[in-house]
Amino acid sequence: MTxxxxxxxxxxxxxxxxxxxxxxxxxxSVLTDKFFTAANGLNVLKQVAVNICIATGMTLIVxxxxxxxxxxxxxxxxxxxxxxLLQNGIAIPSADLFIGFTILGAVLVSVIAGALLxxxxxxxxxxxxxxxxVATLAxxxxxxxxxxxxxxxxxxxxxxxxxAFIGTGSIIGIPVxxxxxxxxxLLAVFITQKTRLGRYIYAIGGNxxxxxxxxxxxxxxxxxxxxxxxxxxxxxxxxxxSRLDSAxxxxxxxxxxxxxxxxxxxxxxxxxxxxxxxxxxxxxxxxGVLNNGLVLLNVSPFWQQVVKGGVILLAVVxxxxxxxxx
Amino acid sequence: MRIKRSYWLALFCLLFFCHCKNKGxxxxxxxxxxxxxxxxxxxxxxxxxxxxxxxxxxxxxAKIFDSQNNTALESDHFENIIVAGFDAILFNSTDANGxxxxxxxxxxxxxxxxxxxxxxNSNDPTSQILSDSYSxxxxxxxxxxxxxxxxxxxxxxxxxxxxxxxxxxxKGFHSVVDNYPGFKMVAQQSADFDRNKGLEVMESILQAHxxxxxxxxxxxxxxxxxxxxxxxxxxxxxxKVFGFDGAEDVITSISENKVAATGMQFPKVMAExxxxxxxxxxxxxxxxxxxxxxxxxxxxxxxxxxxxxxxxK
Numbered sequence: 001m002t003x004x005x006x007x008x009x010x011x012x013x014x015x016x017x018x019x020x021x022x023x024x025x026x027x028x029s030v031l032t033d034k035f036f037t038a039a040n041g042l043n044v045l046k047q048v049a050v051n052i053c054i055a056t057g058m059t060l061i062v063x064x065x066x067x068x069x070x071x072x073x074x075x076x077x078x079x080x081x082x083x084x085l086l087q088n089g090i091a092i093p094s095a096d097l098f099i100g101f102t103i104l105g106a107v108l109v110s111v112i113a114g115a116l117l118x119x120x121x122x123x124x125x126x127x128x129x130x131x132x133x134v135a136t137l138a139x140x141x142x143x144x145x146x147x148x149x150x151x152x153x154x155x156x157x158x159x160x161x162x163x164a165f166i167g168t169g170s171i172i173g174i175p176v177x178x179x180x181x182x183x184x185x186l187l188a189v190f191i192t193q194k195t196r197l198g199r200y201i202y203a204i205g206g207n208x209x210x211x212x213x214x215x216x217x218x219x220x221x222x223x224x225x226x227x228x229x230x231x232x233x234x235x236x237x238x239x240x241x242s243r244l245d246s247a248x249x250x251x252x253x254x255x256x257x258x259x260x261x262x263x264x265x266x267x268x269x270x271x272x273x274x275x276x277x278x279x280x281x282x283x284x285x286x287x288g289v290l291n292n293g294l295v296l297l298n299v300s301p302f303w304q305q306v307v308k309g310g311v312i313l314l315a316v317v318x319x320x321x322x323x324x325x326x
Numbered sequence: 327m328r329i330k331r332s333y334w335l336a337l338f339c340l341l342f343f344c345h346c347k348n349k350g351x352x353x354x355x356x357x358x359x360x361x362x363x364x365x366x367x368x369x370x371x372x373x374x375x376x377x378x379x380x381x382x383x384x385x386x387x388a389k390i391f392d393s394q395n396n397t398a399l400e401s402d403h404f405e406n407i408i409v410a411g412f413d414a415i416l417f418n419s420t421d422a423n424g425x426x427x428x429x430x431x432x433x434x435x436x437x438x439x440x441x442x443x444x445x446x447n448s449n450d451p452t453s454q455i456l457s458d459s460y461s462x463x464x465x466x467x468x469x470x471x472x473x474x475x476x477x478x479x480x481x482x483x484x485x486x487x488x489x490x491x492x493x494x495x496x497k498g499f500h501s502v503v504d505n506y507p508g509f510k511m512v513a514q515q516s517a518d519f520d521r522n523k524g525l526e527v528m529e530s531i532l533q534a535h536x537x538x539x540x541x542x543x544x545x546x547x548x549x550x551x552x553x554x555x556x557x558x559x560x561x562x563x564x565x566k567v568f569g570f571d572g573a574e575d576v577i578t579s580i581s582e583n584k585v586a587a588t589g590m591q592f593p594k595v596m597a598e599x600x601x602x603x604x605x606x607x608x609x610x611x612x613x614x615x616x617x618x619x620x621x622x623x624x625x626x627x628x629x630x631x632x633x634x635x636x637x638x639k
Binding site for chain 2 (some may be wrong): 032034035039040043045047093148152153154155157166168240243244245246248249250251253291292296298302303
């Protein structure tokens with residue numbers, strides 16, 4: 001069990017992705033004068049906010065040596081749930097009961113619903129020893145199915161200007177999603193670096209058996225990280241729904257891959273135990289800058305996919321070379 | 327222990343299938359299968375549901391199969407449908423060429439196939455009721471040139487780059503607009519027919535090209551996303567947005583002068599015609615027109631009163 005959650009080597013690795021981000025920004029600034037502007041900077045941050053939320057949760061999960069493939073579907077389900085609660089509330093005709101929801105109420109209930117889905121993932125993983133990949137793959141399909149059932153396959157639109165503030169408003173010039181993402185990141189950094197839970201997360205990913213022998217209640221920690229991960233995906237769902245003023249049943253498809261890519265580019269090891277939330281934030285921003293830059297340069301959509309894949313590959317290869325040198 | 331468990335599992339599966347089978351053959355009525363390319367898009371959900379509903383009102387058991395944009399999965403569906411003894415297939419293909427073999431399989435098994443919206447490149451379907459994307463995009467292109475007074479900078483948002491409809495619409499649009507030297511396409515990007523992607527791509531494009539006059543989008547979901555990007559950058563109203571499909575949000579937006587125009591497709595007409603044809607086939611009719619094109623109509627602020635989502639009033 002490591003006493004210090006972040007070692008010297010991890011600092012270097014964090015540095016690596018930061019350098020990559022700076023190089024990318026410099027190259028794009030040279031190629032187009034539209035890139036390095038305050039407006040575009042905020043634009044990129046606004047666009048990566050959702051991925052940062054999801055990827056932060058994913059980082060905690062990956063640090064324990066797990067993975068969560070269901071985040072995209074959980075995002076869609078909870079986004080739709082928020083929209084449904086706002087528009088229709090919950091009506092139980094048999095009991096002659098109707099519950100309406102305020103914006104805050106709908107958001108809270110959806111995030112809690114997300115956490116419960118994550119708790120279920122964690123339950124299946126810890127109680128039946130199902131590999132996380134398989135358990136969350138099943139949830140990916142189940143949650144998508146429930147989204148379809150709940151929405152009937154149709155978007156839920158026109159949710160009101162109050163709700164739209166979450167996704168489109170700004171406070172002192174900075175978009176609300178960026179504030180939310182910042183709060184999420186700071187909280188996650190605090191958890192991983194300053195709390196017992198954080199140390200346990202690293203310990204389990206580093207060596208699960210050793211962690212168990214030293215008295216850590218592994219299952220409890222795992223239940224916790226999967227719940228947090230899914231709750232953050234649900235929060236992402238709230239932001240996406242609010243930005244679009246519409247809950248799309250097909251929202252969030254392949255978001256899990258973007259989140260995993262951010263985690264990996266940020267230098268977190270997929271086998272667990274090594275990495276940091278900060279790295280993931282930089283990884284997510286790299287992906288966002290790349291998406292934005294390729295559109296600014298009007299690169300053909302065919303080539304964009306090749307370039308994005310190439311960057312992920314490059315990031316991991318550099319990381320592995322660094323690992324060998326250690 | 328492990329063996330025992332797998333026995334239980336097998337027994338469970340058996341019970342499950344028996345149950346399904348009972349349910350399916352309980353009444354002696356004939357069965358119609360609706361195979362749809364995807365249920366991840368409201369437009370196709372509407373198409374599939376309308377087809378199934380029409381088949382049910384005509385007195386058939388109807389079941390919807392979702393191919394999830396995957397031709398291989400579609401092939402599995404066809405095999406299952408043939409084995410399960412369905413009497414007709416209402417078909418929305420995943421791919422014009424990739425689905426040819428599947429249709430042939432059904433034809434060989436003696437099952438009639440009625441294509442809806444998307445064409446299959448063979449003579450095997452009993453009849454094809456098709457949406458004319460290309461001509462619809464030509465009509466939008468003409469209206470686009472009028473609205474922008476034959477000159478200006480514009481952006482095109484493409485759908486999924488691997489999809490036939492993406493290119494049929496793009497080509498139809500460009501066949502008109504490219505004739506005017508005053509037009510300049512400053513960006514052509516894909517947003518995967520997705521509202522969120524449309525919003526994000528448009529936000530980025532607006533950074534590079536703040537002074538544009540119009541946006542042509544390959545479907546209505548992207549048009550709504552692009553419109554939202556224009557709203558948040560304060561350009562709504564100055565930039566004209568053009569969509570394609572006739573989805574609910576865009577129909578509302580056209581009536582509020584937020585979106586300039588869309589190409590109305592008629593999923594209801596196509597789905598119901600296909601179901602009626604299948605009914606006629608089962609009752610013994612054999613001569614059907616091989617292809618029935620269903621025109622895509624231009625919807626603008628002028629004629630919006632005649633339309634509702636996915637059809638005419």
